[in-house]
Amino acid sequence: xxxxxxxxxxxxASTLTKEAGDISSVFPSLSGKKPDPLPPRFSDLKxxxxxxxxxxxxxxxxxxxxxxxxxxxxxRIEGSNVIPSIDYKDVAAGTVPKAKLDALCHRGTAxxxxxxxxxxxxxxxxxxxxxxxxxxSKVKAFPPDNPAVYxxxxxxxxxxxxxxxxxxxxxxxxxxxxxxSDPSSEISTTYPLxxxxxxxxxxxxxxxxxxxxxxxxGSVERWEDPEYSRVYQAILRGQWExxxxxxxxxxxxxxxxxxxxxxxxxxxxxxQGWLSxxxxxxxxxxxxxxxxxxxxxxxxxxxPFFDVHTGKFxxxxxxxxxxxxxxxxxxxxxxxxxxxEATMVSMPQVxxxxxxxxxxxxxxxVDKEHGGxxxxxVLYIPACAMTRSNIEFLNRQRMSALKYSPPPxxxxxxxxxxxxxNGAVDWDKIGEEGKRAMGLGKSTWDVTPSMSKGERRIVHxxxxxxxx
Numbered sequence: 019x020x021x022x023x024x025x026x027x028x029x030x031a032s033t034l035t036k037e038a039g040d041i042s043s044v045f046p047s048l049s050g051k052k053p054d055p056l057p058p059r060f061s062d063l064k065x066x067x068x069x070x071x072x073x074x075x076x077x078x079x080x081x082x083x084x085x086x087x088x089x090x091x092x093x094r095i096e097g098s099n100v101i102p103s104i105d106y107k108d109v110a111a112g113t114v115p116k117a118k119l120d121a122l123c124h125r126g127t128a129x130x131x132x133x134x135x136x137x138x139x140x141x142x143x144x145x146x147x148x149x150x151x152x153x154x155s156k157v158k159a160f161p162p163d164n165p166a167v168y169x170x171x172x173x174x175x176x177x178x179x180x181x182x183x184x185x186x187x188x189x190x191x192x193x194x195x196x197x198x199s200d201p202s203s204e205i206s207t208t209y210p211l212x213x214x215x216x217x218x219x220x221x222x223x224x225x226x227x228x229x230x231x232x233x234x235x236g237s238v239e240r241w242e243d244p245e246y247s248r249v250y251q252a253i254l255r256g257q258w259e260x261x262x263x264x265x266x267x268x269x270x271x272x273x274x275x276x277x278x279x280x281x282x283x284x285x286x287x288x289x290q291g292w293l294s295x296x297x298x299x300x301x302x303x304x305x306x307x308x309x310x311x312x313x314x315x316x317x318x319x320x321x322p323f324f325d326v327h328t329g330k331f332x333x334x335x336x337x338x339x340x341x342x343x344x345x346x347x348x349x350x351x352x353x354x355x356x357x358x359e360a361t362m363v364s365m366p367q368v369x370x371x372x373x374x375x376x377x378x379x380x381x382x383x384v385d386k387e388h389g390g391x392x393x394x395x396v397l398y399i400p401a402c403a404m405t406r407s408n409i410e411f412l413n414r415q416r417m418s419a420l421k422y423s424p425p426p427x428x429x430x431x432x433x434x435x436x437x438x439x440n441g442a443v444d445w446d447k448i449g450e451e452g453k454r455a456m457g458l459g460k461s462t463w464d465v466t467p468s469m470s471k472g473e474r475r476i477v478h479x480x481x482x483x484x485x486x
Contacts, residue, residue, distance in 0.1 A: 031235060061239060071421075096359050104118050125310075133185055133371055135371055145173070145175040149170070157162065176214070176397055181456075192401040202470075204474050219393050231348040236345075239338040245272045292397060307365070309380075322336065413483060416457040461485075
């Protein structure tokens with residue numbers, strides 16, 4: 019792709035906007051860094067969030083704990099079977115059974131089978147490995163002595179997978195679960211946008227890439243940012259049962275990264291996701307999730323306000339395992355009623371080409387140890403909506419893409435990244451639909467009469483900002 023944008027990107031001096039590092043900087047439990055206590059203003063924040071709703075909140079907390087116990091009993095019995103599997107052919111044809119649609123809504127997660135043909139997915143892994151080998155001395159990864167997660171973003175394999183028409187259709191399907199309770203909201207779930215992320219090739223026996231239970235999208239921001247806290251307003255007024263995990267109204271302008279965290283995501287991801295490049299089953303270095311998106315989110319939001327031992331209000335400045343600039347982490351001590359030993363279930367067996375997705379608020383982890391015989395390999399590719407902030411982020415991300423720099427959210431952003439690497443992606447070989455999702459190319463998005471006024475506005479804005 020030879021144009022003025024590419025030329026200007028390559029002429030620009032490298033300016034770091036994130037500290038260099040690896041994925042361990044995102045997780046205090048991996049880095050071992052002890053957090054500083056939160057300042058007293060967080061006690062004031064707690065009081066302001068629940069003022070006038072104390073009694074309703076207490077009653078709601080006890081209803082939630084009772085409902086959680088019933089849900090946990092079901093997960094104990096069913097395990098990974100509670101996670102719905104959906105055939106891509108049904109997604110493409112619009113024939114996904116209602117029972118599976120309902121299960122996805124309830125659980126907040128699913129496996130979409132055969133999104134990319136198996137041999138294509140295997141070839142993507144081979145390409146990624148060849149790229150690593152060709153640039154061995156320059157590649158950063160974690161852990162450094164036995165790499166599992168690579169600080170690479172613009173390999174041909176990653177770019178081709180993100181641009182695959184089947185994957186884009188799967189992302190649109192996932193986006194269709196979302197809506198806004200305000201029809202004027204500037205959001206479009208019609209066209210997926212691409213968020214560039216890392217990839218994983220985890221080898222048998224690895225026990226270092228042991229991410230514990232966590233949620234992305236910030237930590238204290240969920241309470242501290244006024245618009246982000248409005249996402250959970252039903253929970254905070256004592257009506258957790260009315261909380262809709264798929265209402266995007268207040269997420270659109272929520273600030274999920276208030277502290278320029280090393281791995282904080284400043285793009286609104288509807289679902290996180292990965293495309294499998296290997297045959298991987300439970301216990302083989304795979305993803306684990308807590309498939310209770312409404313219950314677990316309600317517990318997360320209410321937990322700082324209650325002493326789990328007495329059930330009484332706790333309005334000091336503590337927000338358990340909420341550390342500015344990091345993701346929200348969980349453990350049996352800080353969040354005991356989630357019964358994480360029982361509720362964190364492994365993804366069922368996946369094959370190369372299967373796409374796994376989980377709601378942006380979902381608690382997830384990876385197996386502490388890879389007990390399988392083959393590698394556990396995935397390309398991280400979430401599903402993103404079109405919003406004003408996402409368009410702005412996409413504009414910055416495409417600048418990173420064209421100069422092969424780490425994307426804006428990642429360690430070393432603005433630095434040299436993969437510039438000069440052997441086997442760099444040829445943008446001219448990427449299809450127009452895939453490039454458009456990255457804010458590249460010349461194709462614009464269509465505006466249709468069936469779109470709401472808000473959706474029409476944001477699609478027009480995307481075309482103007484990226485292709486005008």
